[in-house]
Amino acid sequence: GENVEQHPSTLSVQEGDSAVIKCTYSDSASNYFPWYKQELGKRPQLIIDIRSNVGEKKDQRIAVTLNKTAKHFSLHITETQPEDSAVYFCAASNPPSGSARQLTFGSGTQLTVLP
Amino acid sequence: DTGVSQDPRHKITKRGQNVTFRCDPISEHNRLYWYRQTLGQGPEFLTYFQNEAQLEKSRLLSDRFSAERPKGSFSTLEIQRTEQGDSAMYLCASSSRDIGREKLFFGSGTQLSVL
Numbered sequence: 353g354e355n356v357e358q359h360p361s362t363l364s365v366q367e368g369d370s371a372v373i374k375c376t377y378s379d380s381a382s383n384y385f386p387w388y389k390q391e392l393g394k395r396p397q398l399i400i401d402i403r404s405n406v407g408e409k410k411d412q413r414i415a416v417t418l419n420k421t422a423k424h425f426s427l428h429i430t431e432t433q434p435e436d437s438a439v440y441f442c443a444a445s446n447p448p449s450g451s452a453r454q455l456t457f458g459s460g461t462q463l464t465v466l467p
Numbered sequence: 468d469t470g471v472s473q474d475p476r477h478k479i480t481k482r483g484q485n486v487t488f489r490c491d492p493i494s495e496h497n498r499l500y501w502y503r504q505t506l507g508q509g510p511e512f513l514t515y516f517q518n519e520a521q522l523e524k525s526r527l528l529s530d531r532f533s534a535e536r537p538k539g540s541f542s543t544l545e546i547q548r549t550e551q552g553d554s555a556m557y558l559c560a561s562s563s564r565d566i567g568r569e570k571l572f573f574g575s576g577t578q579l580s581v582l
């Protein structure tokens with residue numbers, strides 16, 4: 353099955369700096385890669401996603417890049433703010449043919465933005 | 468809040484007891500998922516419903532676990548003869564083909580503690 357590895361497990365940045373979180377996946381058939389943000393005690397929330405037919409996607413201060421050849425994708429947050437502090441999870445979707453999509457999640461990155 | 472709701476938020480039980488959790492998805496979503504999350508890890512897929520049909524189950528779902536979605540609306544997850552290793556956050560999520568069936572909307576989860 354799919355295996356998703358995420359690095360780093362913890363990341364501290366100064367407010368205003370950029371943060372980058374990286375993930376690798378094992379199954380070349382995976383074709384959907386979302387990122388979820390989970391604040392302490394709250395539900396995971398989708399913040400951005402990318403499909404395998406594009407290499408980059410941006411949404412304001414957040415961007416995701418995908419390298420299918422190397423099987424890795426990254427989350428980039430620019431101009432970080434204290435409210436960006438949370439655990440971020442990457443995921444990859446690897447559906448068996450004709451089946452529903454299930455997500456395999458990474459182990460998470462605790463991002464702390466220091467004021 | 469018109470999002471995914473789960474009940475109860477917290478459940479403490481003794482080993483060997485049975486527990487049941489409920490999930491109410493977003494009303495127009497026909498797909499419903501159960502995930503399990505342990506501390507410091509990403510969510511792990513347990514099972515998936517499309518309408519009332521349970522279409523996929525993870526190998527993580529032992530025979531002590533059973534899930535139902537009798538009328539294609541709310542779902543229940545029952546764990547029989549609970550074990551300490553069952554302690555985790557149980558997350559429910561729903562999605563809709565109209566907005567992208569892979570885009571999961573999570574509930575706040577049920578935190579299970581087995582003593």
